Structures are given as C-alpha cells and as structure tokens.
Amino acid sequence: MINPMTKKPNKNKVEQGTNEEAPAIHVAPSPHISDSVFTTRKMMVDVLIALLPLVFMSIYIFEFYAVKQLVICLASCLGAEALFVKIRHKSFTLTDFSAVVTAIILALSLPGTAPWYVGVIASVVAISIGKIIFGGLGMNIFNPAMVGRAFVMISFASVMGAAAYTDAGAVVDAITQATPMDAFKQTGVTGSISHLFWGLTNGSLGETSAIAALIGGLYLCIRRTASWEIPAGIFTAVFLIAGAADVSGAFSGHLVLHHLFGGALLFGAFFIATDPVTSPLTSKGKFIFGIGTGLFIMLFRLFSGYPEGVMFAVLLMNAVTPLINRWTIPRPLGEV
Amino acid sequence: MGLLGFKNFPGKGSFPHGIHPPDHKTLSAGSAIEVIPPPAKVVLPLLQNIGAPCEPVVKPKQEVAFGELIGIGKAFVSASLHAPISGKIQKIGVTTLPNGRHLPAIFIKADENQMSGQALWDEVLGGDWPKDCPGAHNPETISKAINDAGVVGLGGAAFPTHVKIMPDDKKIINTLMINGCECEPYLTPDYRLMVEAPGAIVTGALLAGRTVAAKEIVVCVEDNKPEAIEKLREAARDTVIKIAVLKTKYPQGSEKQLIKAVLNLEVPLGGLPGDVGVAMSNVGTIAAVARGVIKGKPLTHRVISVTGAGVVNPKNILTPIGISLGEVIEFCGGLTRDAARMIAGGPMMGFAFSDLNTPVTKGTSGVTVLTHEDVRKDEETSCVRCGRCVDACPMKLVPTRLAMAARYEKVSLAETYNIMACFECGCCTYVCPANIKLVQLIRIGKAQIAASRKK
Numbered sequence: 126m127i128n129p130m131t132k133k134p135n136k137n138k139v140e141q142g143t144n145e146e147a148p149a150i151h152v153a154p155s156p157h158i159s160d161s162v163f164t165t166r167k168m169m170v171d172v173l174i175a176l177l178p179l180v181f182m183s184i185y186i187f188e189f190y191a192v193k194q195l196v197i198c199l200a201s202c203l204g205a206e207a208l209f210v211k212i213r214h215k216s217f218t219l220t221d222f223s224a225v226v227t228a229i230i231l232a233l234s235l236p237g238t239a240p241w242y243v244g245v246i247a248s249v250v251a252i253s254i255g256k257i258i259f260g261g262l263g264m265n266i267f268n269p270a271m272v273g274r275a276f277v278m279i280s281f282a283s284v285m286g287a288a289a290y291t292d293a294g295a296v297v298d299a300i301t302q303a304t305p306m307d308a309f310k311q312t313g314v315t316g317s318i319s320h321l322f323w324g325l326t327n328g329s330l331g332e333t334s335a336i337a338a339l340i341g342g343l344y345l346c347i348r349r350t351a352s353w354e355i356p357a358g359i360f361t362a363v364f365l366i367a368g369a370a371d372v373s374g375a376f377s378g379h380l381v382l383h384h385l386f387g388g389a390l391l392f393g394a395f396f397i398a399t400d401p402v403t404s405p406l407t408s409k410g411k412f413i414f415g416i417g418t419g420l421f422i423m424l425f426r427l428f429s430g431y432p433e434g435v436m437f438a439v440l441l442m443n444a445v446t447p448l449i450n451r452w453t454i455p456r457p458l459g460e461v
Numbered sequence: 462m463g464l465l466g467f468k469n470f471p472g473k474g475s476f477p478h479g480i481h482p483p484d485h486k487t488l489s490a491g492s493a494i495e496v497i498p499p500p501a502k503v504v505l506p507l508l509q510n511i512g513a514p515c516e517p518v519v520k521p522k523q524e525v526a527f528g529e530l531i532g533i534g535k536a537f538v539s540a541s542l543h544a545p546i547s548g549k550i551q552k553i554g555v556t557t558l559p560n561g562r563h564l565p566a567i568f569i570k571a572d573e574n575q576m577s578g579q580a581l582w583d584e585v586l587g588g589d590w591p592k593d594c595p596g597a598h599n600p601e602t603i604s605k606a607i608n609d610a611g612v613v614g615l616g617g618a619a620f621p622t623h624v625k626i627m628p629d630d631k632k633i634i635n636t637l638m639i640n641g642c643e644c645e646p647y648l649t650p651d652y653r654l655m656v657e658a659p660g661a662i663v664t665g666a667l668l669a670g671r672t673v674a675a676k677e678i679v680v681c682v683e684d685n686k687p688e689a690i691e692k693l694r695e696a697a698r699d700t701v702i703k704i705a706v707l708k709t710k711y712p713q714g715s716e717k718q719l720i721k722a723v724l725n726l727e728v729p730l731g732g733l734p735g736d737v738g739v740a741m742s743n744v745g746t747i748a749a750v751a752r753g754v755i756k757g758k759p760l761t762h763r764v765i766s767v768t769g770a771g772v773v774n775p776k777n778i779l780t781p782i783g784i785s786l787g788e789v790i791e792f793c794g795g796l797t798r799d800a801a802r803m804i805a806g807g808p809m810m811g812f813a814f815s816d817l818n819t820p821v822t823k824g825t826s827g828v829t830v831l832t833h834e835d836v837r838k839d840e841e842t843s844c845v846r847c848g849r850c851v852d853a854c855p856m857k858l859v860p861t862r863l864a865m866a867a868r869y870e871k872v873s874l875a876e877t878y879n880i881m882a883c884f885e886c887g888c889c890t891y892v893c894p895a896n897i898k899l900v901q902l903i904r905i906g907k908a909q910i911a912a913s914r915k916k
Contacts, residue, residue: 150803152813154901156887157804157829157836158482158646163849165842165894221842263843263895352848401847406859411848455857457882458477458717459727 169222171350172396175341176229179392182324182334183233186299190237191330194244195229201248202228209257223262227251230396231270233331234389234436235277236290237300243281247273267443268403271436278436287432290327304328306388310432315379321386328388335386342395351399354408358415359394359422360385366423390422393435403443410446410453417449418442467705470679472725475708476718479855480888482711482809484646484685489768489775494653496582496779497792499546499575503783504556504820505531506564510613510621512538517567523550527576528759531567534611540621540823541611543759545781548572559805559812559819566820569783582779585762590660590751592667592700600628600672603754610753611823612760616640616651616714616743617806619824622750625740626669635738636724637675639666639747641682641689642707642714645807648827650764651744653777655682655689659696662744665751666702673740678702680744681719683709711809712886716741718855730882745826760823767793769808771800771830780821786828787817801833808835809887842895850889850899856882860889864899867906872913875906883907 183191206224210216231251235244251273259265278285287307292300302308304327305316320326324334332338345351367384374380384390389397398404398418405414418438425434467474508514515532525531525544532542551568558564576584598606608623639662643651655662662680670678680697682690684706693704705723707713717728719741726737734741742750749760761782768775773794780789786805790796796803804811805819808829850860859878866875880903889899 149800150815151801152815153802153836154898154904155804155806155808155810155812155885156890156900157802157808157811157813157831159838159891159893159896160480160482161837161839163892163894164839164896165845165847168845168847168894261843263845401845404846406846406848406851406861408852454878455851455859457730457858457879458721458856459730459732459882460879461729 166221168350169226171345171348172226173222173229175345175350176226176233176331176396178337178340179233179331179334180229182337183330186297186324186333187237187330188297190297190300193241194232194235194237194239194330197241197244198228198232198235198248199225201245202231202252205249205252209253210261213257215261221262224252227256227269230331231273233392234270234274234329234397236285237297237330238289238292238295239277239284243277243284246280247277250276263402265402266446267440268397268400271397271440274436275440299325299327299333302327304388304432305383306426306432309383309387315376315383318379318382318386321383332389332392335391338391338395342391345395345399351395352401352404352408352411354411355399355404355415355418356394358412358417359390359398359419362416362419363390363423366420366427370427384423384426388426388433389435393422393439394418397435398439398442403446405446405449405453407450407453407455409455410449413449413453414442414446417445469703470705470723472721472723474706474722475710476713476722476855478853478857478888479710479712479718480853480891481709482646482891484709485769486647486649486652486685488647488770489766489777490649490652492776494657494764494777494779496578497784497789499571499577500781500784500788502548502551502568502570503545503781504566504568504785504818505542505545505783506556506558506566506820506822507532507542508562508564509542509782509823510534510538510540510619512536512540512621514564515539515542517553519550519567521550521552524548524572525550525569528761530759534621538621538624540613541609541759542567543611543761544569545761545783546571546575556818556820557816558822559814581762584758585752585779586654586658586661586748590664590755592663598668598671598754600674603668603672604628606754606757607750610749610759612746612749612753613823614743615745615749615763615823615826617810617824617826619822622742622746625742626672626750628672628674632735633738634673634735634740635676636740637666637670637673637678638719638723638739638741639678639680639744640714640716640719640741641680641686641693641744642719643686644683644709644711644714645809645811645826646711647766647768647829648807649766649768650777650826652686652689654745654748654764655686656692658748659692661748661751662693663696663700663702664755665747665749667700668754669740669742669747669750670701675740679705679723681705681707681723683707683713685709711888712855715855715884715886717884730879763821763823763825765789765821765825766827766829768827769830770832770835771797771803772828773797782823783820785817786814786819786821789821789828790817790830796830797832799832799834800830802831802836804829804831809891810885839896841897844895844897847894849892849894853888853892855886855888856884858883860899860903861897863906864889864897864902867902867909870909872909875910880906880910
C-alpha cells in the first residue's frame with residue numbers, strides 16, 4: 126500500500142507493469158477499459174473453427190484430393206503473405222490468421238482435380254492482388270480468395286471449367302460424376318436433394334455438404350462473427366427467384382432446394398459473402414448486399430453459360446459495397 | 462422486472478444499441494456513505510459549471526464561514542460558489558483540473574471549528590424531508606433558491622440547475638425525469654444516495670416538478686439497483702412520483718438515451734430535452750435542490766465513490782467540494798501496488814489525472830483507480846469493418862468512418878456521417894476488436910471541424 130500524499134509511486138517498483146521503466150501511474154483519454162475478450166484474431170479463429178466441418182467433409186468425400194489442395198493453398202498463401210509483407214517492410218502479419226482463412230476458403234472453393242500450380246497461382250494472386258496491393262488486411266475491396274479463384278478460373282478454363290470437375294478414372298467416387306449444378310445446366314433435371322444435403326456429390330471441395338456449411342455458418346452467426354443479415358438476404362433472394370422458376374417449371378419444390386443446397390450457395394453465403402472487410406457496415410446495408418448477391422447468383426445460374434455464379438456474384442457486390450455504404454448512412458438518433 | 466415496471470411508460474425500458482461492460486459496482490455498493498474528516502485546506506476553481514466562471518467576492522486573508530458566498534455567478538448560465546469549510550482565504554491562485562483546464566481558484570485554509578461526522582451528515586442530507594412542502598414555495602422562489610445555492614448537475618456535466626429548473630411559460634415541460642441510472646461502471650454515489658437519503662430526492666423532485674409545472678415526475682433507476690428502487694418506492698409513496706425501472710445498459714444515464722428508453726421520444730440533434738417537453742436532473746442534483754430550498758443551504762458537499770481494484774478500501778464518502786483527490790484516496794487506504802491509472806469519474810467517460818492535488822469539483826462523481834490488469838490494451842490492428850462499433854453506438858453513428866475521417870483529416874466526410882452527434886460515451890472504443898481508439902479519434906475530428914468553422 127502506498128500513501129499517495131507522502132510518497133510518490135516509485136518508478137522502479139512497478140510489479141505488474143509491462144516493463145521496468147514504465148511509470149506506475151499513467152494517463153490516457155477515456156474510455157479506460159475495453160472488451161478484451163473479442164479481438165480481430167479471435168474473429169479469424171472463429172472462422173477457422175466454423176470451417177472445420179467443411180474441411181472434415183471435404184476430406185471425407187474427396188480424400189487425397191482435398192488434402193492436396195488444402196496443403197498447397199495454405200503453404201502458398203502463408204508464403205505469399207510473408208514475402209509481400211517483407212517486401213513492403215511492414216510488421217509481421219501472419220499471426221492475425223487472415224491469410225490462413227483466405228487459404229482454406231480458397232482451397233475449399235477449388236475442384237479436387239485442379240493441378241497443383243492452379244492452387245499456387247490462385248493463392249499468390251489472392252494475397253498479392255486480392256489483398257496486399259490495396260494495403261493489406263482491412264483495405265481490400267474484393268474478397269481475396271475470390272480474386273484468386275476468379276484469376277485461375279479465367280486463366281485456366283480447361284482445368285477449372287465445369288467439365289474439368291469430372292474425372293471418370295478417379296479413385297474417389299464423387300469425382301467420377303458430373304457436378305449437380307452442371308448436370309442441371311445440361312439436362313434440366315435436379316438430382317437427389319439428400320445427396321446435396323449430406324454432400325455426397327461432386328463439386329468444389331468445400332461446397333458439396335449443405336449440412337457442414339449450415340453448422341459452421343450458424344456457429345458464425347450465433348457468435349456474431351458473421352452478420353446474419355448477409356446470408357438472410359441471399360437466402361431470401363434465392364428462395365424467391367428459384368421459387369418462381371420452380372413454379373413456372375413445375376418442379377414441385379425440388380428446384381428451390383436444389384438451388385439452396387446445391388453448388389456453393391451455403392458455403393458462399395456463410396463464409397465468402399460475410400467477409401466483413403468487403404461487405405457493408407450497417408445492418409440495412411448488409412441485407413441489401415445479401416439480396417444483391419442472391420439476385421446475381423440466380424441470374425448467373427439461370428441465364429449465363431456458367432452453371433454456378435456465387436464467385437462472380439460476390440465479386441460484383443464487393444464492388445458495389447462502397448455505394449451501399451453511402452446509401453445506408455444511418456439516421457442518427459434524433460435526426461428528423 | 463423491466464417489463465413489469467414499464468407498463469406505465471411509452472418507452473421500452475431500454476434504448477437501441479449500447480454495451481454491457483462489467484460494472485464492478487460491488488466493490489463499493491455495499492459500503493454506507495462515510496463523512497470524511499474536514500481537510501486542512503480546500504481549492505475551489507471559479508469555473509465548476511459548463512457555463513461562465515463565477516467572480517470571486519472575497520479577498521486574501523479574509524475570514525469566511527461555512528457556507529458563505531465566495532464567488533458569484535453573474536451570467537445566466539453560471540453558478541455561485543460557497544465555502545465548504547470555515548477558515549481564511551489564502552489566495553486566489555490557479556489549479557489544473559483532470560480535463561486539462563488551468564483555472565483560477567480560491568484557496569481556503571481551514572480554522573479550528575469545523576463541522577464533522579454525524580453533525581455534518583445531518584446538516585447536509587439528514588433530517589426529515591417534507592413531502593407536502595411544494596405548496597409552501599412558489600416556482601420563482603424555488604428557482605431563485607437553486608440559483609443562490611450554486612447547484613449544478615452533479616452527474617458530471619455540471620450544467621447550472623437553475624437554468625433547467627425554472628418557471629417558463631413558453632416552454633412546456635410534460636415530464637420531469639430524475640436520473641438515477643448511474644450506468645457508468647464502478648461508480649456508486651447515486652446508488653448510496655438513493656438508498657440512504659431517498660427522502661431528499663423525493664422532496665427535491667416534488668419542488669422541481671412544481672417549478673417547471675411538470676405533468677409527471679419519473680425517477681429512473683436501472684434494474685441492477687433493487688435496494689435503491691425499494692427505498693425510493695417507499696419514500697415516494699402517496700406522492701405523484703413514479704419510479705421507472707430500466708434494463709441495465711451503458712450509457713442509459715445519457716439524457717437522450719434515457720428519454721428514448723422511458724418516453725420513446727427522440728431529442729432532436731443539437732437540441733435539448735426541453736425540446737421534447739422533458740426536464741432532467743440527476744438524483745444527487747435534485748437532493749442538493751431540496752437542501753437549497755428547504756434548508757436554504759448552498760451546495761458545499763457531495764457524495765463520491767472512491768473505488769476500483771487500485772484502491773485499498775473502496776468507499777462512498779460525503780466530502781467537501783475542493784478537497785484534494787489525494788486526500789480522498791488516502792482516506793480510502795491509499796493506492797495498491799498495482800494501481801495504474803487514477804480517473805476522476807468512471808472508466809468509460811472519466812478523466813485520468815496524475816496530480817494528487819487536483820480538487821474534487823461539483824461535477825466529480827468519484828475516483829476510479831484501475832490496475833495494470835484493467836487497463837491492459839493490445840496493439841492496434843487494422844479495421845476489418847466488422848461493424849461492432851456500428852452496433853454499439855447509441856447515437857446510431859458509424860464510428861469507424863468518423864474515426865478514419867478524423868485520422869485522415871477529411872472534415873466533410875466526418876460531417877456527412879454526423880460526427881457532431883457523438884457525445885463521446887466510448888462504446889465504440891470499448892467494443893473494437895482491432896483496439897482502434899475510435900472515440901479518441903472522433904474527439905480529434907470534432908476539434909478539426911471546430912477549427913475549420915473558425916476559418
């Protein structure tokens with residue numbers, strides 16, 4: 126105990142200060158306390174935890190193919206991050222785990238059949254052009270993983286196109302079939318909804334299992350690491366448009382479920398579109414962002430040459446995010 | 462409890478957004494108010510209200526009695542100053558307050574005949590507080606008595622009370638709200654006052670209600686203070702006073718948020734509660750009003766909390782205005798070894814100070830001493846635009862935008878996002894996962910705007 130009137134706190138007797146030289150009493154502007162539980166790093170760890178069911182299902186379904194892409198993307202993303210951060214003379218940023226999140230989301234969005242260099246190039250592009258070039262974490266306009274994926278999808282159409290997902294000679298069952306989205310595009314017939322739900326179909330590594338995406342996604346929303354408004358907006362738009370297509374084509378509900386559970390919709394809605402950096406700030410803005418993403422997804426799925434549209438839809442809406450932010454400046458309490 | 466108490470009011474018993482920081486009120490909530498022994502000297506800054514400073518009416522070496530007028534507030538928005546002890550004026554010097562302002566101040570050296578202990582308690586807050594009194598006082602005399610007593614808002618803003626509590630034919634006041642929310646973590650002086658002197662609060666509320674011709678009088682308390690609610694209900698029995706029990710949340714004690722929570726009214730941006738027919742006073746202020754009107758005694762003492770893990774024996778004390786913060790800390794056993802930051806006020810909006818000679822002013826609600834553990838802060842990282850600050854801001858602003866506009870000196874962007882609506886409650890900085898000092902940057906942004914308007 127120190128008597129404040131007679132004895133000034135001794136500089137050298139700080140017991141719990143961070144360093145010996147720190148004064149015992151210091152001043153700073155308010156507030157003097159903070160919520161120490163919730164940090165950016167913990168948000169990233171939350172996303173990694175939520176991705177676990179998808180990683181598990183991808184390895185269960187695609188076995189070696191999934192492990193290969195995950196390892197390639199992780200190594201390339203972390204390597205690229207370390208390299209570019211060093212080039213820019215910035216402090217070490219690997220510990221914020223954002224590169225790990227980008228790597229896993231990117232790996233899970235690739236087909237198991239893609240050759241090794243696709244993952245490497247996608248990773249390097251995701252980190253460099255997707256993120257670092259804008260100034261690093263928090264500054265990027267587009268979702269880095271999707272930038273990487275879009276780059277390789279356009280550059281290597283032959284190994285990334287819908288047909289390339291299928292390899293009749295593969296040892297893993299799922300890969301011998303066409304993806305459900307492509308099958309529907311070609312034949313107009315929806316496949317088994319229960320296969321889509323559990324994930325026993327071909328597709329990008331992390332997108333096939335609806336249940337895994339739902340479990341991870343709900344965890345993120347409950348933890349408020351992801352904003353529920355974005356998936357809610359996407360589901361609303363997809364439900365309405367797929368519903369209209371369903372009724373007009375007399376699919377008796379199958380088509381709605383096909384679009385909700387099939388392809389990268391759930392994976393994209395919960396894990397890609399919810400990237401806070403590239404989505405709007407306010408609740409209202411987030412919902413508008415979700416609706417827009419859902420609209421574009423259905424536009425691509427129904428009317429474009431591609432069977433799937435999640436990646437392009439998210440990138441397009443990323444570009445609109447600054448505009449949405451400008452339209453949705455909230456009305457302060459008391460403004461007429 | 463909130464729902465039950467809220468059937469009589471249009472509001473929801475809470476306001477949008479806000480935060481739930483750990484309140485740590487148990488450190489001092491259980492200790493009854495103690496009367497601190499009279500100090501050897503007091504330092505009384507001439508400016509202890511939000512308006513103009515008062516003018517000294519005493520000279521060095523002059524003897525003053527307890528309660529004697531020593532500074533007179535001549536401007537409309539100003540407050541008079543009275544001697545909290547009897548003694549001799551030493552000098553009119555300068556002192557520095559925790560908010561950084563250097564102010565002229567009257568220094569008084571105590572003589573030997575000081576009122577202390579129980580006698581002082583009885584003098585300030587004790588005795589009977591009549592509930593049928595308002596009839597005996599007319600609005601003009603009440604308002605004048607408040608002005609004469611030098612009463613200012615004791616919740617922290619120190620707005621001269623006679624300006625709020627005055628008869629005005631042009632301004633219709635529907636509701637007089639007595640603010641006992643005390644949403645700031647750690648602090649408990651209002652809580653102890655509500656428990657130990659509810660009579661003074663009830664009498665003061667009735668007097669103030671009569672002055673502004675309020676149609677209803679509501680005392681607002683958060684549901685984490687059940688004992689205060691019970692004591693107030695008892696004291697307010699057979700009066701027109703209603704008790705509103707609100708769901709505990711920070712910053713409920715902010716007047717705009719409280720009006721929204723209880724009455725579901727929004728005070729216009731840049732406006733005052735009077736614009737929506739509300740007058741609001743803190744419970745401590747209203748007790749000082751009662752004392753000023755019923756006993757004719759000025760505001761010379763107030764209740765403060767000295768609390769936090771950095772204080773050996775956290776307490777609530779009745780202290781004279783002008784006593785040094787060092788003395789009140791010493792009275793509470795001094796600082797612990799790991800004390801790291803001394804704050805005048807609470808941890809969310811209080812001012813850190815380093816000079817133990819800094820005096821207690823009328824607006825000082827307590828001293829909170831935090832430890833290294835409490836104030837530990839990690840390094841700032843990049844904003845990932847997660848929107849937590851947006852979800853926390855009780856004014857529905859976009860703090861991250863405001864802070865970045867301030868950092869890069871984009872004045873017009875800050876104005877587009879309504880930076881001046883921010884009242885600096887600190888919720889945004891509290892929640893920020895990237896440890897960005899949002900409200901601190903926003904303060905800089907507000908200063909930039911003030912500077913650009915001057916040009």
